[in-house]
Amino acid sequence: MNSPRELTPLFNPKSIAVVGASADPAKVSSRPLKFLLEHGYQGRIYPINPKATEIMGLKCYPSLGAVPEEIDLVSIIVPAQAVVGALEDCAAKGVKAVSIITSGFAELGPQGRALQERIREIARQHNIALSGPNSVGMHNFKTKAIASISQLFERKDLLVGPIAFISQSGAFGTAICALAQAEKIGFTYFVSSGNEADLELADYIDYVVDDPQIKVISGYVEGIKDGSKFMAAADRALEAGKPIIMVKVGRFGAGARAASSHTGSMAGSDQVYGAAFKQTGVIRAFDVQELLDYSSIFALGQARRGENAAIISTSGGAGVLMADKCEELGLTVKELGESTKAELLKILPAFSAVGNPVDVTGQFLSMPGAIKGCIEILDRDEQVDVIILFLALVWSQWEQIANDISNAARNTGKPVVVCWVGAPQGALDILRANGVVNYPEPVRCVKAVHALLSYGRMREHIIEGRLTSAVFLEPKVKEGPETLSAAEIDRIKARLSDIRRAGRTMLTEKESKDILQAYDIPVTREKLARDADQAVALAEEIGWPVAMKVSSPDIPHKTEAKAIALNLTGPDQVRVAFDKIWQNAWSYNKEAVIDGVLVQEMLKPGTEVIVGMSKDAQFGPVLMFGLGGVLVEIMRDVSLRVCPISSFDAETMINEIKGAKLLQGFRGAAPADLDSIKEILLRLSRLALDLQDYVSEIDINPLVVYEKGHGAKAGDALISVL
Ligand code: COA
Numbered sequence: 001m002n003s004p005r006e007l008t009p010l011f012n013p014k015s016i017a018v019v020g021a022s023a024d025p026a027k028v029s030s031r032p033l034k035f036l037l038e039h040g041y042q043g044r045i046y047p048i049n050p051k052a053t054e055i056m057g058l059k060c061y062p063s064l065g066a067v068p069e070e071i072d073l074v075s076i077i078v079p080a081q082a083v084v085g086a087l088e089d090c091a092a093k094g095v096k097a098v099s100i101i102t103s104g105f106a107e108l109g110p111q112g113r114a115l116q117e118r119i120r121e122i123a124r125q126h127n128i129a130l131s132g133p134n135s136v137g138m139h140n141f142k143t144k145a146i147a148s149i150s151q152l153f154e155r156k157d158l159l160v161g162p163i164a165f166i167s168q169s170g171a172f173g174t175a176i177c178a179l180a181q182a183e184k185i186g187f188t189y190f191v192s193s194g195n196e197a198d199l200e201l202a203d204y205i206d207y208v209v210d211d212p213q214i215k216v217i218s219g220y221v222e223g224i225k226d227g228s229k230f231m232a233a234a235d236r237a238l239e240a241g242k243p244i245i246m247v248k249v250g251r252f253g254a255g256a257r258a259a260s261s262h263t264g265s266m267a268g269s270d271q272v273y274g275a276a277f278k279q280t281g282v283i284r285a286f287d288v289q290e291l292l293d294y295s296s297i298f299a300l301g302q303a304r305r306g307e308n309a310a311i312i313s314t315s316g317g318a319g320v321l322m323a324d325k326c327e328e329l330g331l332t333v334k335e336l337g338e339s340t341k342a343e344l345l346k347i348l349p350a351f352s353a354v355g356n357p358v359d360v361t362g363q364f365l366s367m368p369g370a371i372k373g374c375i376e377i378l379d380r381d382e383q384v385d386v387i388i389l390f391l392a393l394v395w396s397q398w399e400q401i402a403n404d405i406s407n408a409a410r411n412t413g414k415p416v417v418v419c420w421v422g423a424p425q426g427a428l429d430i431l432r433a434n435g436v437v438n439y440p441e442p443v444r445c446v447k448a449v450h451a452l453l454s455y456g457r458m459r460e461h462i463i464e465g466r467l468t469s470a471v472f473l474e475p476k477v478k479e480g481p482e483t484l485s486a487a488e489i490d491r492i493k494a495r496l497s498d499i500r501r502a503g504r505t506m507l508t509e510k511e512s513k514d515i516l517q518a519y520d521i522p523v524t525r526e527k528l529a530r531d532a533d534q535a536v537a538l539a540e541e542i543g544w545p546v547a548m549k550v551s552s553p554d555i556p557h558k559t560e561a562k563a564i565a566l567n568l569t570g571p572d573q574v575r576v577a578f579d580k581i582w583q584n585a586w587s588y589n590k591e592a593v594i595d596g597v598l599v600q601e602m603l604k605p606g607t608e609v610i611v612g613m614s615k616d617a618q619f620g621p622v623l624m625f626g627l628g629g630v631l632v633e634i635m636r637d638v639s640l641r642v643c644p645i646s647s648f649d650a651e652t653m654i655n656e657i658k659g660a661k662l663l664q665g666f667r668g669a670a671p672a673d674l675d676s677i678k679e680i681l682l683r684l685s686r687l688a689l690d691l692q693d694y695v696s697e698i699d700i701n702p703l704v705v706y707e708k709g710h711g712a713k714a715g716d717a718l719i720s721v722l
Contacts, residue, residue: 005129007207009097013073013145014043019086020078021047023055028149029077035153039144064089073097075147080104087119091126100133101149106195116197123198135194136170142188150174161186162215162299164208168193168222176288184432185296188213200225205233209240216298219246227619234280243455244282245294248273272616275640279649281458283451297437297448302415305456306385308332310378311357313390318442319357325446340381347373375408386449391420402427406434419445465648472682473644489690496694500721506556510598512719519687521680523714526600532578536571538599545569545602548577550585554592561588567602603715607672608702613688615696621688627659628702643685650681672705676712696722
C-alpha cells in the first residue's frame, strides 16, 4: 500500500514556514522557530505573522502568499478559530505538507469535530498531507527539522538512531523520547499524530517503511481508525523486515462492545487489536520500558530467528535467573554439546560450569580474553542462535573487557546481547559505540532477546502461511476448486437480501447451514418435515438416531421454546416429538411463522468447539475459536483473528487457547482432527469476507470434532444479517 500523498515534505522538509510564530518568548507559539534555530536546521525558515517584520533575526512575512519561494512544510500554531484560514492560505500557496499544533478540535466535542472535519476536507481537496491537529509537531532529529512545542527540545544534545517513533499522545510521546534519550536510544523521527484529522498511524508507518534510515518503527497507540489500512501498512513493514513495536493502551473496559450474540460478547476490541498484531507480526509492548528495550535490540538490525540461547555469566545466580526467564518465555537453554564444552574448558578453570549457562566465575578477571574466547566458541556452535552475556560491576579492567566484548561481537554472526549490572559508564560508552546492546537488568535482557528471536520466527511463519493459503486470502481474485464461483456468491447474496427485505435479522438453522454447506463447511444431514409421516420417512432416510428441532425465523432460541428433541430412536418417538415440538413452538410464540420441523442426524459424541464471526468497527469481520461449554462461558478461553486468515493464523488460533491440550490428545485420548478445524476456519474466513456486506454474525455452536482423520461437523449454526 502506498500512501496517496507524498509525505517526504512532512518528514524531510527543505523549507519550513511557521504560521503564528511569535516573538514573545513566554508564548508557546514562539517555540517552533526557537527550536529550529537553536538546533541548527539547515533548510529555509519563514516566520509568518502580520504583526512583525522580523522575529529572532529572521525576516517575517505577513502571510504565506508573501513568501517568494515554495514551502515544503507549514507548521500552524495560531488559535483554533484562525486555523481554517491558515490552511486555506496553504492550499492557495500549493503547500503539500502541514503540521497543525493547535488544540481545540474533535477533543472538544461537536463544534470542535465540525472544525476538524472542515480542515480534513480542505486537506483532501488540495492534496495536502496534514498532520495533527492537537499535536506537538513534526520532528526529524537528523536534519533538525524540529517544528515543535515540546520542552524536550530545550536540550541540544539529542541522540539520533534508526527508530521512527509514532505517538498518538504528544506530551507522553515526548516524555518517552526523553526516557529514550536517558537510555541512550536515539530516534530519527518523532511523529505526534494528534487527532489524526487526515493522516493516521498507518500513513506514517507506510512512509517510514520505505525510508532506508529506519530499522524499527515504535508506537504509542490509543486506537486505530482504519484497521485494514493499519494491517496493510504493518504487512509492508513485516515484508521489509522492519519490526513494529507498539504500546497499545485501553486494554480494559474501553474495549467492551455491545453485541447480542454469544460470539460478539467474547470479542472485546482489545483482543481484536491483539489478534491483528499477531497476524501482522507487530510486537506488543506492555509498558514503556518494554517499548524501549525491544526498540533498542532491533535498532541494531541483527534480525535472527531460532530459539536457542547460550548464556555466559560471571555469576551463577544471574545465570539461573536468566535461564528460568528464557524457558518461561519459550526460549531453550540447551545443554551445550560435548565438543563445545571441551573447547570452553580449554580456556576456563576446571571448576567453571560449561553446560549452559556457562559460569566463568569471578576468576575471569585474572584470565584476559576468557569472555572473548567464550563468545567465539559459542559462535561456532550451530546449536546456538543467540549469545547472552551477564556481567556485574567489573570496576577495574572494564575498558579491556568492554573492548573484548565489542571485538568478539563484531566478528560473530549471531547477536551478542549484554546485561552488565552496575557497569562503569565508560564501559557502556564503549559497547554503545560498537553497536553492542546492553541492559542493566537480567530479565529485561532476556525479554528483549525473546522479542528478537520470536519476531524472526513469526515473520517467516506469517509470510509462509500466506503463500500456502492464498486462495482463501484473496476473495474473488482467485477461484479454485476450494472456492465459490461469483455466480454462486451472488445467489447467496440475493437470498440474504430477500431475508433482510422481509425484515428478518436472523436466519433459521437450516438456512444458516445451507450457506455453510455452500462453502464446504460440513454440517449435519437434515431435512425439513411438514408433518409427522414425513418426519418418520426423513428419519429413516437420514439414519437413526435423529434430533428434531422447530424451524422458524421467529424462534432462534429453540431450547428456550422447548422446541427440540434429541436421540430419537424410532418412528413412534418421532411422531410424539413432532407434535410436541409444534405445540411448544406455537405456545412460545403464537405469531411465529413455522416452516416445519427439522429432522437431523444425531451427531456422535466428539469434542465440542465453538467457531464464530463478528464484526469489529475498526477491523471488520473477526473470527473466534474456543472450546465449547464452560471453558468458553466462564474462562473466556477464546482466540480471535481478523479476516482474512491464513493457514498459519488458523493453526495458532487453535493452539493458543488454554484448553488446546484437550484437542491435542490429553491423557492418552486420541488427538482431535485439527486439520478439519483449520480448514473450517479458513472457509469461514472466506465466507465472512465474501458476504461481509450482508452478514453481521455467525455462530457455529457446537462444531463437533472427531478423532484425527474423521473430520468435524456443525451441530447447530446461526447467521445474523446486517
Ligand atoms: N496568521 C499569522 N499569525 C497569526 C494569525 C494568523 N492568521 N493569527 C494569530 N496570529 C499570531 C498572533 O498574533 C500571535 O503572535 P504575537 O505573539 O506576535 O501576537 C501568534 O500568532 C499566536 O497567537 P496567540 O493568539 O498569541 O496564541 P497563543 O500563542 O497564546 O496560542 C496556540 C496559540 C496554538 C499555542 C494555542 O491556541 C494552543 O492550541 N495551545 C495548545 C497547543 C497544544 O497543547 N497542542 C497539543 C500538544 S499534545
